[in-house]
Amino acid sequence: MVGQEQLFIPVILGSIREGRRSLHAASYLVSRVIAAGHASEVVDLKELGLPMYSEEEGEEQHAGVQALRSVLGRSDASVWLSPEYNHSFTGVIKNAIDHVDTELRRKPVAACGLSGAPHGGVRASEGLKVVLIEMHAVPIRDSVHFSEARHLFGADGELLKPEFERRVDLVVNELVWYARALKWGRNTIPVPERP
Numbered sequence: 001m002v003g004q005e006q007l008f009i010p011v012i013l014g015s016i017r018e019g020r021r022s023l024h025a026a027s028y029l030v031s032r033v034i035a036a037g038h039a040s041e042v043v044d045l046k047e048l049g050l051p052m053y054s055e056e057e058g059e060e061q062h063a064g065v066q067a068l069r070s071v072l073g074r075s076d077a078s079v080w081l082s083p084e085y086n087h088s089f090t091g092v093i094k095n096a097i098d099h100v101d102t103e104l105r106r107k108p109v110a111a112c113g114l115s116g117a118p119h120g121g122v123r124a125s126e127g128l129k130v131v132l133i134e135m136h137a138v139p140i141r142d143s144v145h146f147s148e149a150r151h152l153f154g155a156d157g158e159l160l161k162p163e164f165e166r167r168v169d170l171v172v173n174e175l176v177w178y179a180r181a182l183k184w185g186r187n188t189i190p191v192p193e194r195p
Ligand SMILES: Cc1cc2nc3c(=O)[nH]c(=O)nc-3n(C[C@H](O)[C@H](O)[C@H](O)COP(=O)(O)O)c2cc1C
Pocket: 015, 016, 017, 019, 020, 021, 022, 023, 083, 084, 085, 086, 087, 088, 114, 115, 116, 117, 119, 120, 121, 149
């Protein structure tokens, strides 16, 4: 039986906007990962204050860049939550990914979206999956789309639509399955050589 040990699955919060609605959704995702018996935390790109990727001297030593790479390096899987901005995921998420090197390789990712619109967040999460593939990450099929976000959480972050819990737990369970399978694979199967 592949291990039953606790995994570390951080949630990357991809909005730095004043009054961002994604904060409650990210905290909720963290709470469901923990409820499933795993460790999690919000990785707040606002707090990290990453520089725009430029390869300027000293960029790799920036505390935020090091913190991001460290938390992803320690992770077994991750959840990336982005609001939909202009039919895509946010620029801060793309910039964060540009700072990442090998830390996501052969690890599963749940790309999740949020928006104020009824079908909101789908274009953000689907676009993000394409970018994650280039990182040799393994985006999973399922996502949580926090659409009509204004009506989803109360002022203190309480979930107003309890039916969302099932969807979030399904995604967490899928992610955990892939995390275990890929952790076993990384530790067991030689990675193919690349010319
Ligand atoms: C610059 C910008 C562009 C947006 N573009 C879209 C969009 O293309 N589709 C959509 O459904 N919502 C769009 N929205 C609405 C956001 O998804 C909504 O405001 C959401 O709450 C933003 O997440 P945040 O509050 O965590 O920043 C946009 C919002 C902003 C600020």
